[in-house]
Amino acid sequence: MKSFNTKIIAISNQKGGVGKTTSAVNIASFLAITETPTLIIDMDPQANATSGLGIDTTSSKHLSIYDVLINNKNLNQSITKTEIDYLDIIPSNSKLAGAEIELVSMFTRESVLKEALLSVKGKYKYIIIDSPPSLGLLTINVLTASDSVIIPIQCEYYALEGLSQLLNTIRLIQKNLNKDLNIEGILITMYDSRLNLSKQVINEVQEYFGDKVYQTYINRNVRLGEAPSHGKPIILYDPSSTGSNNYMNLVTEILNQDG
Ligand code: ATP
Ligand code: MG
Numbered sequence: 001m002k003s004f005n006t007k008i009i010a011i012s013n014q015k016g017g018v019g020k021t022t023s024a025v026n027i028a029s030f031l032a033i034t035e036t037p038t039l040i041i042d043m044d045p046q047a048n049a050t051s052g053l054g055i056d057t058t059s060s061k062h063l064s065i066y067d068v069l070i071n072n073k074n075l076n077q078s079i080t081k082t083e084i085d086y087l088d089i090i091p092s093n094s095k096l097a098g099a100e101i102e103l104v105s106m107f108t109r110e111s112v113l114k115e116a117l118l119s120v121k122g123k124y125k126y127i128i129i130d131s132p133p134s135l136g137l138l139t140i141n142v143l144t145a146s147d148s149v150i151i152p153i154q155c156e157y158y159a160l161e162g163l164s165q166l167l168n169t170i171r172l173i174q175k176n177l178n179k180d181l182n183i184e185g186i187l188i189t190m191y192d193s194r195l196n197l198s199k200q201v202i203n204e205v206q207e208y209f210g211d212k213v214y215q216t217y218i219n220r221n222v223r224l225g226e227a228p229s230h231g232k233p234i235i236l237y238d239p240s241s242t243g244s245n246n247y248m249n250l251v252t253e254i255l256n257q258d259g
Contacts (some may be wrong), residue, residue: 003122004037006257008129009184009203010146013086015162016133018154019189021048023247024130026149029233030251031126032087039063039079039124042092043113043142044132045099053082054231057093063097066095068116069141070102075116083236088124099179109139110177111160115143137170143170144177153205155191155198155220161207183212186256187250191217216250219243 011024021044042049043065047057047221055062064077068090079088094104103109117127131142143149149170153159186209194200204211218224224243227234234244 004125006121006127007148008117008127008146010129010131010142010149011152012131012139012142012149012166013151013153013163014135014139014166015154016132017056017185019152019218020048020133021052021130022228023150023152023187023189023218024074024128025049025052025228026126026224026235026243026247027251027254028087028126029235030248030256031128032082032084033235034251034255035086036126036255037086037124037127038128039088039090039120039128040111041090041129043096043129043138044092045094045097045138046132047092047096048228049095049130050089050093051231052228053087053089053233055082055089055091057091062091064093064095065090066093066099069096069099070111075119077118084233088211100134100136100138101143110140113141114178117145135165140169140173140177143173144152145183146178146181148182149185152187152189152218153201155195155201155217157197159201160204164192183209185254186213188213188217190220191222204259214250214253216246216253218246220252221246 011020028038031038035219044165050057062080067073068075078090080091082089104193129142131139219242221243223238227237
């Protein structure tokens with residue numbers, strides 16, 4: 001079997017509702033559409049990436065990321081196929097909420113996910129990890145296991161608020177747990193070109209992050225909001241929508257950066 005130089009990308013921001021899951025699901029889907037073997041890992045107890053890809057989060061049919069982190073199951077056993085060829089998922093469910101506390105007493109509590117990922121390295125070109133809206137041990141595991149992080153920033157008042165806390169966490173992880181962690185890119189989400197506010201936010205973000213900001217912005221798009229309730233990524237729900245085009249362009253940008 002072909003072995004890949006696997007790249008692991010976290011999608012993180014402890015602020016809630018900024019478009020982490022929407023970005024994780026659709027970046028992973030568009031990578032897979034280009035026949036790039038991709039794994040998405042749902043590290044959020046809300047399990048929105050799992051249900052957003054049409055996987056039943058209450059079924060006991062699939063082992064979940066909880067079983068991997070806490071019950072010592074091999075990651076390979078919890079790989080679940082999605083509707084898209086080349087896209088697999090490690091599902092989540094509400095049990096994962098308990099892991100935040102159960103991890104505390106573990107010996108290598110920050111690097112349980114990193115260790116677990118060793119067994120699938122080489123099998124995928126990209127591993128995309130969705131994070132919960134907090135900076136607890138689940139997110140620390142995500143950042144410790146990743147090569148880089150994409151930070152979605154929602155176009156709204158106080159967009160940059162709380163970001164220094166995230167950047168500080170990233171710096172601490174670089175110093176102590178994962179010196180190779182990079183910022184892959186800053187992603188503007190829920191952009192509305194009719195609003196002056198959107199332009200102001202972009203100016204602020206660009207001033208702060210310079211060329212780390214992706215040229216592709218994700219527009220506010222009703223179809224993107226609807227797709228998860230149908231258990232489909234946007235490429236299957238409405239491939240001609242603005243949201244679908246945005247995520248396709250973003251993935252082109254990501255692939256171009258990686259050469
Ligand atoms: P959480 O912190 O709770 O995990 P999140 O950061 O993962 O949230 P999402 O779940 O991706 O954020 O998005 C929040 C809500 O906004 C969801 O209902 C989603 O469908 C919707 N949404 C995300 N992106 C867009 C967009 N570009 N246009 C319209 N709606 C969007
Ligand atoms: Mg989410």
